[in-house]
Amino acid sequence: MTPARTTAGKARRMLAAVLTHGLLLLLAALTLGPFLWMIVTSFKSLAEVDRTSSLPAVWQWRNYGQVFREIAFARYYFNSVLVALWVTFLQCVTSSLAAFAFARLKWRGRDSVFKLYLATMMIPGVVTMIPNYALMVKLHLLDSYAGLIVPAAFGAFGTFLLRQFMIGIHPALDESAAIDGAGPWTTYSQIILPLVKPGLATLAIFTFLGTYTSFFWPLVMIKSDHLRTLPIGMLYFDSVYGKQTNLLMAASVMNVVPLIIVFAIAQKQLVRGIQLGAVKG
Amino acid sequence: MSVFRWMSVILAVLSVVAWAIRPPADDGGRTRLDWTSDDNPVRREHIARFEASHSDLRLRLNPSSGDPQPVIVQSLGGVGPDLFECYTPAQLAGYVQAGVAWDVTDALDAARIDMIRDTWPAMSAYTRYAGRTYGFPANAAVDVMFLDTAAFADAGIPLPSGPMTWDVFLPIAQKLMKRDAAGRTTRFAIAFDDPFWHTLLMQWGGSLFSTGGGRCTLDAPEAITATQFLHDLIYKYEVCPSPAQIDAMSAEGGWGSKGMKMLSSGRAAAAIGGRWWLCTLRANEQLKLSACEMPHGPAGRIFLGYGRSTLINRASPHREQAFEYLKYMASPAYTNLVNQQADAMGPVAKYCTDESLVNPKFPAEAAYQRVFRDVMPLGRAEASSPFVSGTVVERVVKTQLDMVTRDAKTAEQAMRDAATEINAAIAANVARDPDLAKQYDSLTPSERP
Amino acid sequence: MTDTPLPESPAVTREPQTAGAGIVAKPSGRKRTDVRAAIMFLAPNLLGFAVFTLLPVLFSLGAAFTDWDLTRPGKTHFTGLSNLRHLLADGNFWVYFANTIYLMLGLPIAIACSLGLALLLHREVRGVVVYRTVLYLPSFTAGVALMLLWQALFNPDIGPINAMLRGLFGQSFPVPQWLGSMSNLLGLEPERLHVAGKYFGIGAREAILLMGIWTVAGGNTMLLYVAALGNVPAELIEAAKLDGAGPWQRFRNVTWPQLAPTTFFVVVMGVIGGLQGGFEQARVLTAGGPAGTTTTLSYYIYTVAFERFEVGYASAVSWVMFLIIFGFAMVYWKVGNRETAI
Known part of the structure; x- marks a missing residue:
């Protein structure tokens, strides 16, 4: 050259x-x-809201305090985190167990059952929403934490995702474990689970996110103010104080901040998980 | 895995906290009554008074935005509140048909409360269904015309008073309009909220339904003319803001309805609203208000009478205790407190004395407090039908009025479409339900299509 | 508009090309069959799956043939196909179906944006992690809070979007009324499937589309494309370069075909999500209005079930929606498999 x-x-x-x-x-x-x-x-006062291009003359920190005074915002926070953590935990447990059965155990009819799982992922939420609601009524779980947590704790998606990760692990690993006398439970907990950490992390993040922002189900399930999650609380706040744009935005900021924190902590893991899953196969 | 162990610990801690901060089922030996209502600050004082006089009961407000659907769905699901609010006659029908509202006719008789005689006439529709009583009115209102005295002074127009027709008021309204150099309107003559159309409908002799509710009569000439008038106020006489103008202006903040915000921010010289507006407008010290009877149409001095009633959940395990609250609502203390708070007008007419209406903290209001009371007997509740859900009617009417107020459809076409759709819904419901069909067949021929 | 919900699934479409993994492959962990162990491991998930998915699906199928009404307990009858007949004659259903399709028009735009972003990020640029983080933020934080933010942004008079438009084009510029307007780019009339000139413009549906594109453009779809671009063999690109192909030709003839499995996947997931989408936007932003123009099928089902309490009819509508989705997925799967097999 x-x-x-x-x-x-x-x-x-x-x-x-x-x-x-x-x-x-x-x-x-x-x-x-x-x-x-x-x-x-x-951070603006109400009068400044329409002056789009300008900064607030005085930064109104008390807008944030006022949100907490107007509605039970702290309670909504707590509820959202509690419900999301529970669902995440249960999802990870049930999905990884099922994924292990689909990926590492041999049994007749395995692939047919798995296909059935996969097919149900296409069913719109509204189809199951009404019977599930009726079911919650029968189980007396309406307007309770359990009613928010239990139906969300099982999913085809998590099973599918973790199965993808588990299938990539070399079969020699659990064969040698079997020779050492390890049963399926030991293989699952000692060998497979540590190896699918990226998959678990991805599932955990997506489940947490999905539950934290979930709207449809809590909307029909929750009556009591003290059980409302953030999205429902935000909707209520909007219906009552919606025209106070500054307060509404303060509430929105507080709604989004935990997500940004989760994202900042987990972003490397998350992107790797998504792309690992994508590249695998 | 240690992560799982940590998660378990965190979850255990959070769950214990959640358990610890749950609302007590039993407040120090008191029975707890759940009350689903809008979180109006004035409710708190009622709760305090009620609890002060009932040492065995605790009333807990569960704030909601006033949609009836959740209450019905929850009550059918067995987790309904003990007490809840009803905001329209159609909602009452919905609650009764769903079996959610408790029939308190006998309980009221036993307590010697003559609800029909004592409360404002329009409110019967909020508590009575098919000859039975299901609640007690919480407040009542008939809209008047609020006047911003500064705007009238600015336009050099004396404050209007007394009964007048729209024909008399329109020329005045046109003088109240104010525009800036670019031709954009900075002050409208009249602002209004959604119920205004219902008043116009009555003032032109129209109605949502025929007697008995067998047919939607919005395609009648009266309804069309009334709706046309609403359109003309915006686009022909140009004295009222269009929805777009309202959205844009009222978004600036302040509390309350759109009409309230237009008035309190000086963007409307007058506004059609009820006494309950004072709850909010009192906070605006710059605003010097007055009020007069709102103009009326060709059918005379008829106005929409509306309000709120409180009902008891039929499935509530504490309905007898909840009835204590209804008894409190029938007392002079209750009406007096409502009047002092200006949360519309107290339900019991005979307790609405001048003294009760004027709050000593707001002496300026004394000049026009009587206006609110004098129009009360002229109020009429909106018609409803047992054959179609109020939600459907509301949605259809709202859709069509959206089109009219946005100048996208003629009033005639909109009202015809509304009537067609509602009548189709009636036909479908009657065809579906034999009990409804029986009720429908008992209507006289003139009441049916 | 919904973001691609499943981050890993191009694996599914890739599987036929790669040996040793996927549904078709038989992972061989243990020699003997472990039926008992499998039952134990599956039990928790399968039980929940049966109770909260399988059973409800069957139940809702049954309900679709009844006149079940929440407010008329004990008065439910089997009504055969009457719900279906009602639906075919229900003008609202078709209008809301059209609304749903209209709101899906953002899908190709969003996918194109995602691909564009991925092409930019795929290069060796400094600070790629920062850019990626920023672009991914909207889809990660999407929800009611961000919708309320956009509601404020779209405010016709004092919102920053119209303020910007006025700043650019002058005070008298006829700014869109956004969420309050029935106008749309196709000139569709509200309430019926008909086009009229006076409805041409920018309105609520465009607002929802814009918000959707902003939300998902930098989301999972972008990440999937970044990963897929990394998998395009460099030799292919080099070979095309040596043949004298320009950047566009290289993209068109080399990169784009290599991305086909990913594109296939995001389109399928996007359409499935889009057909059942629009609920939150309608519930939070517009109540389905103005004049029903932002009511999608899922919001319609919600109002029928939980505002009108006609649960039987709502079940029927939701099953019709499911069949539409299913039909689409099947057709697309067949066509897609044929194309990507090449």
């Missing part, structure tokens, strides 16, 4: 990099803009 060509190549690469960064910066700004507006607005 002649020096001239190298320089031209370098210049072109520089140009490409500048263009890429420029475009990405623009898109990042478009993505972050609404978030920034939300944060800034949450």
